[in-house]
Amino acid sequence: MDLSCFKAYDLRGRVPDQLNPTLAERIGRAYVEVTGAKRVIVGYDIRLSSRDIADALCSGLMAAGADVFDIGLCGTELVYFATSHYKMDGGIMVTASHNPRDHNGMKMVGPDSRPISSDNGLNDIRDRVLEPFGDAPEQGRYEPLEVVTAYIDHLLGYITTGSLKPKTIVVNAGNGGAGLMIDELEQHLPFDFIKVHHQADGHFPNGVPNPILEENRAATADAVVEYGAAMGIAWDGDYDRCFFFDENGRFIEGYYIVGLLADQFLRKTGGGKVIHDPRLTWNTIDLVNAAGGKAIESKTGHAFIKQRMRDEDAVYGGEMSAHHYFRDFAYCDSGMIPWLLVAERLCQSGQTLSSLIDARIEAYPASGEINRTIDDPPKVIAAIEAKYSPGAKSVSHVDGASIEFDDWRFNLRMSNTEPVVRLNVESRGDIALMKEKTAELLAEMQRLNEEG
Numbered sequence: 452m453d454l455s456c457f458k459a460y461d462l463r464g465r466v467p468d469q470l471n472p473t474l475a476e477r478i479g480r481a482y483v484e485v486t487g488a489k490r491v492i493v494g495y496d497i498r499l500s501s502r503d504i505a506d507a508l509c510s511g512l513m514a515a516g517a518d519v520f521d522i523g524l525c526g527t528e529l530v531y532f533a534t535s536h537y538k539m540d541g542g543i544m545v546t547a548s549h550n551p552r553d554h555n556g557m558k559m560v561g562p563d564s565r566p567i568s569s570d571n572g573l574n575d576i577r578d579r580v581l582e583p584f585g586d587a588p589e590q591g592r593y594e595p596l597e598v599v600t601a602y603i604d605h606l607l608g609y610i611t612t613g614s615l616k617p618k619t620i621v622v623n624a625g626n627g628g629a630g631l632m633i634d635e636l637e638q639h640l641p642f643d644f645i646k647v648h649h650q651a652d653g654h655f656p657n658g659v660p661n662p663i664l665e666e667n668r669a670a671t672a673d674a675v676v677e678y679g680a681a682m683g684i685a686w687d688g689d690y691d692r693c694f695f696f697d698e699n700g701r702f703i704e705g706y707y708i709v710g711l712l713a714d715q716f717l718r719k720t721g722g723g724k725v726i727h728d729p730r731l732t733w734n735t736i737d738l739v740n741a742a743g744g745k746a747i748e749s750k751t752g753h754a755f756i757k758q759r760m761r762d763e764d765a766v767y768g769g770e771m772s773a774h775h776y777f778r779d780f781a782y783c784d785s786g787m788i789p790w791l792l793v794a795e796r797l798c799q800s801g802q803t804l805s806s807l808i809d810a811r812i813e814a815y816p817a818s819g820e821i822n823r824t825i826d827d828p829p830k831v832i833a834a835i836e837a838k839y840s841p842g843a844k845s846v847s848h849v850d851g852a853s854i855e856f857d858d859w860r861f862n863l864r865m866s867n868t869e870p871v872v873r874l875n876v877e878s879r880g881d882i883a884l885m886k887e888k889t890a891e892l893l894a895e896m897q898r899l900n901e902e903g
Contacts (some may be wrong), residue, residue, distance in 0.1 A: 457577040460568045463547050463556035466500045470555050472507035479511020481579035488540035490518045492533045494525040495545035496689045497628050499653040500555045505545045516587030520596040526628045526690040528785045531564040533598045535781035546689040549661035564781040568754045610795040615641050618681040623647040623671040625660025627688035645678045660687050662694040672700035682804045684790045692773040693786040697805040706731045707811050709769030710738040715792045716767045717742035726760050726768035729849045730862045730875040734815040750850040757782045817877040818889040825872045828865040831899045
């Protein structure tokens with residue numbers, strides 16, 4: 452049996468050779484045996500194979516004795532919400548997020564929507580799949596569960612709806628599931644939504660929804676300009692990430708959204724801790740400190756961020772990759788809460804999104820993440836660190852190497868899954884310096900790679 456669909460944090464693979472109903476049924480049985488769960492939430496995304504895989508998964512869960520609560524077609528965050536809100540033992544979302552059309556996968560959580568990844572049960576589930584199974588003495592029962600009403604109420608609790616004003620907002624679901632939620636939220640909000648690629652369609656007629664790819668941004672940007680919208684929002688397929696465009700149609704790097712959300716959230720909470728990743732940090736730290744909060748650095752990746760948020764009782768966590776986490780959302784990531792907070796900020800401040808962001812880009816210009824394929828990533832990173840650390844103000848190894856000087860800093864880290872090195876550079880108010888240092892580091896990486 453091919454178990455290559457088991458990854459570090461979730462399952463993802465081609466249908467039917469790497470993931471299919473037969474394997475899904477066994478995964479359901481293994482999940483119950485490994486976790487001991489008795490009550491499990493199951494949801495699935497809009498992919499054409501998702502319903503069949505979810506049905507087989509439910510059969511396996513029930514055969515192993517667990518009661519299944521099927522929340523139907525949804526986004527990943529509804530599984531997180533339902534698992535924690537209804538105090539279930541666990542939840543499984545059938546989704547492959549932004550993977551190709553013929554792929555599918557699963558994201559698994561335990562009680563309180565704590566992530567199940569390779570270091571706390573996912574590998575055990577993988578290994579258990581290969582062993583023989585017997586049915587539980589008593590089969591679990593199946594129950595459809597309607598969670599959208601409670602979820603929408605929860606979302607609206609993050610904002611002061613009375614402070615909202617009529618605005619035109621472009622929303623691009625990329626034919627993923629986000630459009631279904633916008634339709635639900637629409638009746639509670641004074642916004643005029645311009646809907647792009649709105650209908651959920653697992654054929655993905657406009658390409659797989661992944662706005663992090665530049666070629667997928669034009670539809671949103673063009674609509675913002677055409678309709679004179681206040682901003683544009685685009686989501687990936689299971690809408691646990693959202694991406695922003697200002698009123699000029701400019702795509703905004705996720706780094707600057709982390710600072711904006713931290714600032715907006717701390718204004719509401721009157722302080723608290725904010726978790727952020729180490730790739731780009733100065734803008735976030737500056738805004739968090741100014742808002743009376745405390746910024747704390749964590750290793751990149753949702754399992755690390757969520758755990759650190761729990762450890763620190765942090766109110767918000769953000770990654771530049773467009774994952775935003777909220778304490779009151781069971782420390783999970785949401786693609787709906789962030790845009791509601793940004794829309795609220797635009798209404799309350801009377802400012803444009805570009806004016807809020809421009810000042811931050813000017814204060815802390817950044818390279819954005821640059822990926823390079825390297826033959827021996829650890830060797831190259833060590834050589835760069837050896838060269839730059841002698842004159843540095845500080846060197847940190849929270850995730851890769853972060854090397855800081857008075858007026859610029861950079862982070863160099865390895866991919867967890869491929870021979871790629873990821874570089875991020877930022878400066879204090881000096882675009883020329885940031886660009887110069889970025890070019891210098893890239894040239895040095897190339898030289899080291901060629902030398903072998």
